[in-house]
Amino acid sequence: MREEASESMQDYLKNIYLIIRERGGSVSTSELAKKMRVSPPTVTSMLVKLGERKFVKYEKYKGVKLAKKGEIIALEVLRHHRLIETYLVEHLDYDWSEVHEEADILEHHISEKMELRIANALGNPKFDPHGAPIPSADLSSIAKDETTRLGEHISGDIVVIERVREREKEELQYLARIGMVPGKQVEVESVAPFGMVTLTNENGTHSLPKEIAMSIHVKKI
Amino acid sequence: MREEASESMQDYLKNIYLIIRERGGSVSTSELAKKMRVSPPTVTSMLVKLGERKFVKYEKYKGVKLAKKGEIIALEVLRHHRLIETYLVEHLDYDWSEVHEEADILEHHISEKMELRIANALGNPKFDPHGAPIPSADLSSIAKDETTRLGEHISGDIVVIERVREREKEELQYLARIGMVPGKQVEVESVAPFGMVTLTNENGTHSLPKEIAMSIHVKKI
DNA sequence: TAACTTTATTAGGCCTGTCTAAATATATAT
DNA sequence: ATATATATTTAGACAGGCCTAATAAAGTTA
Numbered sequence: 112m113r114e115e116a117s118e119s120m121q122d123y124l125k126n127i128y129l130i131i132r133e134r135g136g137s138v139s140t141s142e143l144a145k146k147m148r149v150s151p152p153t154v155t156s157m158l159v160k161l162g163e164r165k166f167v168k169y170e171k172y173k174g175v176k177l178a179k180k181g182e183i184i185a186l187e188v189l190r191h192h193r194l195i196e197t198y199l200v201e202h203l204d205y206d207w208s209e210v211h212e213e214a215d216i217l218e219h220h221i222s223e224k225m226e227l228r229i230a231n232a233l234g235n236p237k238f239d240p241h242g243a244p245i246p247s248a249d250l251s252s253i254a255k256d257e258t259t260r261l262g263e264h265i266s267g268d269i270v271v272i273e274r275v276r277e278r279e280k281e282e283l284q285y286l287a288r289i290g291m292v293p294g295k296q297v298e299v300e301s302v303a304p305f306g307m308v309t310l311t312n313e314n315g316t317h318s319l320p321k322e323i324a325m326s327i328h329v330k331k332i
Numbered sequence: 333m334r335e336e337a338s339e340s341m342q343d344y345l346k347n348i349y350l351i352i353r354e355r356g357g358s359v360s361t362s363e364l365a366k367k368m369r370v371s372p373p374t375v376t377s378m379l380v381k382l383g384e385r386k387f388v389k390y391e392k393y394k395g396v397k398l399a400k401k402g403e404i405i406a407l408e409v410l411r412h413h414r415l416i417e418t419y420l421v422e423h424l425d426y427d428w429s430e431v432h433e434e435a436d437i438l439e440h441h442i443s444e445k446m447e448l449r450i451a452n453a454l455g456n457p458k459f460d461p462h463g464a465p466i467p468s469a470d471l472s473s474i475a476k477d478e479t480t481r482l483g484e485h486i487s488g489d490i491v492v493i494e495r496v497r498e499r500e501k502e503e504l505q506y507l508a509r510i511g512m513v514p515g516k517q518v519e520v521e522s523v524a525p526f527g528m529v530t531l532t533n534e535n536g537t538h539s540l541p542k543e544i545a546m547s548i549h550v551k552k553i
Numbered sequence: 554t555a556a557c558t559t560t561a562t563t564a565g566g567c568c569t570g571t572c573t574a575a576a577t578a579t580a581t582a583t
Numbered sequence: 584a585t586a587t588a589t590a591t592t593t594a595g596a597c598a599g600g601c602c603t604a605a606t607a608a609a610g611t612t613a
Contacts, residue, residue: 117569117570119569119570119571139590139591140590140591140592141589141590141591149570149571149572150571150572150573151590151591151592152571152572152573152574152591152592152593152594153570153571153572154591155591155592155593156570156571156592156593157570159592160569171578171591171592172578172579172590172591172592199446199449202423202453203446203449203450203453204449204452205445205449209445212443213442213443213445213446216441217438217441217442220437220438220441221434221438222433222434222437224426224430224434225420225424225434228420228424228425228426229424231425232423232424338599338600340599340600340601360560360561361560361561361562362559362560362561370600370601370602371601371602371603372560372561372562373561373562373563373564373601373602373603374600374601374602375561376561376562376563377562377563377600377601378600378601380562381599392561392562392608393560393561393562393608393609554612554613555612555613556611556612556613557610557611557612557613558609558610558611558612559608559609559610559611560607560608560609560610561606561607561608561609562605562606562607562608563604563605563606563607564603564604564605564606565602565603565604565605566601566602566603566604567600567601567602568599568600568601568602569598569599569600570597570598570599571596571597571598571599572595572596572597572598573594573595573596574593574594574595574596575592575593575594575595576591576592576593576594577590577591577592577593578589578590578591578592579588579589579590579591580587580588580589580590581586581587581588581589582585582586582587582588583584583585583586583587
């Protein structure tokens with residue numbers, strides 16, 4: 112299936128999927144352009160192409176959504192991405208904060224056979240090292256997100272970190288260093304009006320900009 | 333270093349290296365075209381480009397050789413290829429006859445970090461599962477080939493298979509099935525003038541076309 | 554060595570994915 | 584409701600890597 116779309120197309124489909132899964136609705140040209148680091152006209156022409164090939168539903172000036180075919184490809188690529196991340200951490204001694212770039216490339220280049228072998232070697236995991244759900248082998252299901260964002264919580268809430276979304280490697284390394292990793296417990300100290308959240312965990316007290324706090328998925332306890 | 337050449341360029345450099353290492357001299361346009369399954373004009377234009385960028389020494393109508401820069405890239409890609417093949421066999425349960433295609437793609441896409449991790453996980457091997465030598469991490473050395481070809485031997489010679497060169501997967505699988513794999517002992521029964529070699533190993537007696545026999549590297553005992 | 558065959562190069566075109574500049578549609582604010 | 588600002592699309596160009604058809608060089612043979 113994935114072979115029907117070029118590497119670049121796979122990337123567009125994956126990113127459309129990720130944005131929509133994140134907050135629903137449809138994706139605008141500029142949003143996608145920013146996420147993929149290309150110019151808006153490049154996005155427009157790609158969306159036209161993806162629309163013609165029935166990977167997406169695209170209407171001029173109205174944004175884009177995935178069609179069934181496109182969603183399958185997005186899930187396939189995402190499964191590869193997250194299995195690779197998991198494999199790198201479990202078997203090749205990578206830190207969870209540094210696997211993203213490698214997976215972003217390799218996700219397009221492993222065979223179905225390799226996907227299977229990796230999944231077996233890992234015991235068919237359902238979540239990757241960031242805590243993100245891995246689509247099932249038949250791409251029919253992906254664990255539902257039951258989490259809230261750390262940035263949505265209010266002073267006094269005590270939460271457990273479930274996952275940390277993909278961001279720049281440096282940001283993830285910083286978060287790892289201050290103990291903001293999946294599985295850890297955190298208390299919200301205060302939420303400042305100008306977008307700063309102060310937290311306490313076993314390492315002490317830290318402040319994070321709201322944008323970062325929104326990338327940390329948690330469960331209240 | 334490898335990043336200076338596109339994926340396609342890396343492939344040309346690797347194949348030039350392999351052909352020259354095989355039999356010395358320089359490589360002709362048509363030979364490269366055949367090996368890479370592209371048309372001769374495509375090769376010509378690529379050689380011009382590689383020449384301009386000082387990856388190869390190319391003179392019109394005179395064939396091509398690698399320049400220092402090109403050889404380094406070829407060795408880097410080859411190291412990746414052979415480490416990946418080894419890794420797939422040792423850690424992901426692949427058979428040695430089916431690793432080539434996967435490695436041919438992934439060799440261009442793993443990072444330096446991943447190369448290192450894979451090499452460490454394997455204990456820095458010097459040979460891949462086909463018996464082919466793996467260039468050293470600094471690309472300064474590659475085990476010299478001390479073998480002869482099975483197809484060069486005469487009736488009565490007893491040899492041990494050292495390696496089996498990369499060929500179509502189906503051919504390698506056939507060879508594996510009849511026990512023609514690295515480490516096994518073989519006796520040359522007869523060599524027919526029309527290019528057929530008859531051999532006996534622990535599995536019985538088999539005949540192979542000379543072309544295939546030339547792909548099997550051995551040591552006489 | 555002249556004729557012929559084989560090999561290689563030049564010429565010109567195509568597709569993909571990208572870009573910038575210009576034009577146009579939509580959204581916002583007065 | 585109109586003017587302005589922002590988002591998006593259209594137009595046109597370019598580089599990379601491939602192709603086929605035509606031409607030219609090299610190699611071979613009578």
